[in-house]
Amino acid sequence: MSSRAGDRASVAGGPQSASAVALPDSPQGSTEPLVQVRDLVKHFPITHGIVVQRKVGAVKAVDGVSFEVRRGETLGLVGETGCGKSTTARLVMRLLDATSGEVRFDGQDITRIGGSRLKAVRREMQMIFQDPYSSLNPRKTIGSIIGEPFAIHGLERDRGARKRAVQELMEMVGLNPEHYNRYPHEFSGGQRQRIGIARAVALKPKLLIADEPVSALDVSIQAQVLNLLRDMQRELGLTLIFIAHDLSVVRHMCDRVAVMYLGKIVEIGPADPLYAAPRHPYTGALLSAVPVVDASAARGQRMTLGGDVPSPADPPTACRFHTRCPKAQELCSVEEPLLQDKGTGTEAACHFPLTPEEIAEIGVRSRR
C-alpha cells in the first residue's frame, strides 16, 4: 500500500494533486486514512430534446476534488449552496456514481464495485440527513426505523434480540425506550434527529457522514444534537465527515476543514490555523460574513463579496473565484492555482493569498 500511495502522489497531475500527498509510509494498515478521495469528478449532463436527447453541457458539481479523512477525526466540508459539498458526500457514500476519480474506503476502491461487495462496504458507512421530517418514513414505528439496518443486513434475526438492540440504541441517543412503538410525527425535530442518529450508528459503522444535521433545528436544540454526535463519536470511535454551511458549528465540531467553492476545494487544513489565519480570500470572506454574537465586537469592517456564485454549468476559467475576488489579478483568469501549503499549516489554492495585515484588516474576528 505504501508504494502505491507514493506512486499516486507523483503520478497524479490533476489540478488538486497537491493535496493528494502521500502519508508518511507506515507498515501498519490501520494508520492509513479511512477515506481517500482522488480527483473526484461529478458532472450532471444538461440535455436538450425529448426523444433524441443531445447533451448540450454539464453542471460541474464536483470538479476534481482530493482529500482524505483519517481514522477517528472529523473533517468539515463548508461552502455555500451549490458548491458541491453534498454531492461530494453522496459520491463518497456511492449514492451517486462518480464521472471520474476514485474513492478508497478502508483501502479498497469503492467507485466501481457493486453487488454484495458494495453492500458490505455500505454497512461500514452511514449518513444523517438535514431534514428530520422527510428522512423518516411516517408509516413506520421508530422501532422498525431504527431496526431497519439490522433487517437489511440480516442481523439480530430474533425479534426479541432486535427489540433489545433497538432499545439500547434509543437509550444511548437519549430517547425513552418505551417509545419503541410510536410514530415519527409524535416526536419533535430534535428527537427525530436523535432517531436518525440511532439508525445511523445501529451497525457500528466506521464512517458517519452528517449532512447539515442541525440546520433545521431550533437554536436551543442544536447544542443537544451536536453534543450527542460528539459523544457517539467518542464512544464508538467514529470517523466523521461533517457538512454544514454554518462556520461556527464546523469550527466547534471539526479537526480539519475543507472549504469548497464551485466544485473545488479552495482551502483545506486543521481548523485552528484555517480559522485564525485563512489564506484563501474566499475563506476570509466567509469568515468575515459570519455575524458575531457580541454587540461590542460586531459592526467591525466586513469583507463583503459582490455578486452571486457563478453557475457551475459555466464556471469561470482558471481560478473559479477570480470573478468575485477582491485580490484578483490577470494571472488568476489564466492559470489555475494549485493547493499548496506556504508554511502556515493549511493548503490554499490561491496565487495571491491573504497577508497577515489583510487578515487583520478584513476583521476576521477570531481570537486564536
Add this chain to the structure above:
Amino acid sequence: MSAADPLLRVEDLRVEFATEDGVVHAVDGITYQVQRGRTLGIVGESGSGKTVASMTTLGLTRGPRASISGRILFEGRDLVAMSDGELRAIRGNEIAMIFQDPLSALHPLYSVGFQLVEAVRAHRDVSKRAARERTVELLRLVGIPDPEGRVDDYPHEFSGGMRQRAMIAMALANEPKLLIADEPTTALDVTVQAQILDLMERLQRELGMAIVIITHDLGVVAEMADDIAVMYAGRIVETASAELLFAAPEHPYTWGLLKSIPTLTAPRDEQLVPIPGTPPSLIHRPSGCHFHPRCPYAQPDHSRIDPALEPVADEPTHHVACLLETPVRRRLWAELQAGRMPDEALAAAGRPGEAS
C-alpha cells in the same frame, strides 16, 4: 404628539387561535416600543410567537378563529381597532414587511417589475410609466445590476439574494416609516446574508426608517439591532439595549441561548451547554414561569408564580421576567461566564432562596 413618542408602541398584545386541539396562546401579553429610525431585534425560537406578533401589527392574523386584544399604536393610531380598509392604506405604505422565503413571497407568473409597479400604484396615484421609472430606480437602490434590463425578469430568473433584494425594493416602494423583516436572511448563504444586512443598514441610514428584525440568530441581532426583545412561549422574557443584553444578560433562557451556540470567538474546545427539553406547547403551557421545566435554576415555587416583566434593580432600561433575585442571577451569570456548567454554577452561587 411629540417627537419623543415612539413610532410604534405595542401594549399588552394577546393573540389567540381557536383550533380543534384547543386554544393556542400564540402571543400572551407583550409590550414593546420602537423609536423612529431605530432597530428592534426580536429573538426567539420557532413557536415563541415572534412572527405572529409582527404579522398582527399588519393585520395579517385577523380571521374568524383568531382573537386579538391589546393595542398597537402606530403614531398614536391603534392598528388593532382599525377596519381592514384603514389598515390596507397603511400596510405596504407606512409599514412594510419582508419575509423569510423570497421565492414564495413573489408571484412566479408575474415579472418582478410588474409586481413592483403594483406595489407603487397600490398607494400612489401615478401613471404606469412613472411607476415603472420608480421601479427601476428602486431596483438600482437595492443594488440589482442593470436594473433596466432585469426589470422584466421573472422571479425564477433571479438568484436567492437578488429575490430578497427585490422584496426589499418592493417594501421600500412607498418609503415606509417602519420595516418589519421576518427572518430576512435565514434562507440565504452567509456571504449573501452579509450583503443583505449591509443593504438594510445603508437603506435605514439613507431613508431614516425604523426596523423590526425578527430572527432566531443572535449574531444577526447583535450586528443589526439597537434594542433586543427575547421571546419565549408567547411572552417577552427579557428586553434591553443590544450592548446590555450581550454584556449582562439576566434571564436564564437568554443565558441558555448564548451558551448553546458555538461562536467564532470562543475557545474551540469549549463545551456547549444545551437547554434541556423542548419548547413548550402553546396550548398546554407550563404553569407559573413558562420556562421553569427547562430552567436549571428553577425553585419549587416557580411552577406556581408567574413572573412579570420588570425593570432590573439598577438598570431601569433593562427588563426581565424572572423569579430569581437579581444578586443571585448576577452570581449565576458570572459562574457561567467562568465556564461552569449550570449545576456547578448553582452550587457555587448558593441556593437562590437564601439570597434575600
